[in-house]
Amino acid sequence: MNSPIIAYRANMGVQTTAPFANTYSLEFDGVDDRLQLASDFSESGTFTVSFWMKPTAVGVNGKQYVMGTFPGNTNFVKLSQLGVIYLKVAGSLQLFNEGVVGGGANNLVLNTWQHIAFIRDSSNVISCYRNGSSFGGTTTNSNTLTLNSFGRIIINTFGFQGGLDEIALFQTDETSNLSTLSTSPAVDLSGLSPYIWLRNGDGDTYPTITDNGSASNDGTMTNMATEDIVEDTP
Numbered sequence: 001m002n003s004p005i006i007a008y009r010a011n012m013g014v015q016t017t018a019p020f021a022n023t024y025s026l027e028f029d030g031v032d033d034r035l036q037l038a039s040d041f042s043e044s045g046t047f048t049v050s051f052w053m054k055p056t057a058v059g060v061n062g063k064q065y066v067m068g069t070f071p072g073n074t075n076f077v078k079l080s081q082l083g084v085i086y087l088k089v090a091g092s093l094q095l096f097n098e099g100v101v102g103g104g105a106n107n108l109v110l111n112t113w114q115h116i117a118f119i120r121d122s123s124n125v126i127s128c129y130r131n132g133s134s135f136g137g138t139t140t141n142s143n144t145l146t147l148n149s150f151g152r153i154i155i156n157t158f159g160f161q162g163g164l165d166e167i168a169l170f171q172t173d174e175t176s177n178l179s180t181l182s183t184s185p186a187v188d189l190s191g192l193s194p195y196i197w198l199r200n201g202d203g204d205t206y207p208t209i210t211d212n213g214s215a216s217n218d219g220t221m222t223n224m225a226t227e228d229i230v231e232d233t234p
Helices: 175-183
Strands: 007-009 013-015 025-029 034-043 047-055 065-068 076-081 084-089 092-097 114-120 125-130 133-140 145-150 161-170 196-198 219-222
Touching (some): 047 065, 145 161
Antiparallel strands (some): 007 013, 047 114, 047 161, 065 076
């Protein structure tokens, strides 16, 4: 368990807050900012990828790749349109089209915090959810998902623009806990045993983002500054 956050701000000094108050998130510039894991998250079986995001652009000038495997594009989460999210798993592109499947009722919203989850079950069916509700139907894929970078995945200007918070990666199907994951980011997930859990500013000291999960797989803020730990949260 981390001690309460101690984060430095040039103009604000030292601030403290109680654990799980979710006071901070990371802000990405869409160019070269990224959060790099010490080692890969790699899963060939069931998995859950859970995170909160506040996109300020999708599919514009490449500012669309939320996470993946730096420095390549064999695995990624890509925001193509407000109604289209791609999950690429070991070179296989999985399309989730809310405009077609759901009539756009659960489309992404720019400049708004929202929860996204990808869950693969024991039958290799992958579901995508936005704020706890289905987004774009399901796909089937049995490839190994590998992730190691958040905010930028390719060696060029392709990146994510906006905020990311409370990234939790599980080696399990967490469908039964989806409401817990998507209702509030200020919740202690330790009881769900996430493999990797990055709180993105809460309990962290720049440039290290501590893994609160079981993997002890910390992330490093790369091409980022203390000012990219911001007081803007879901």
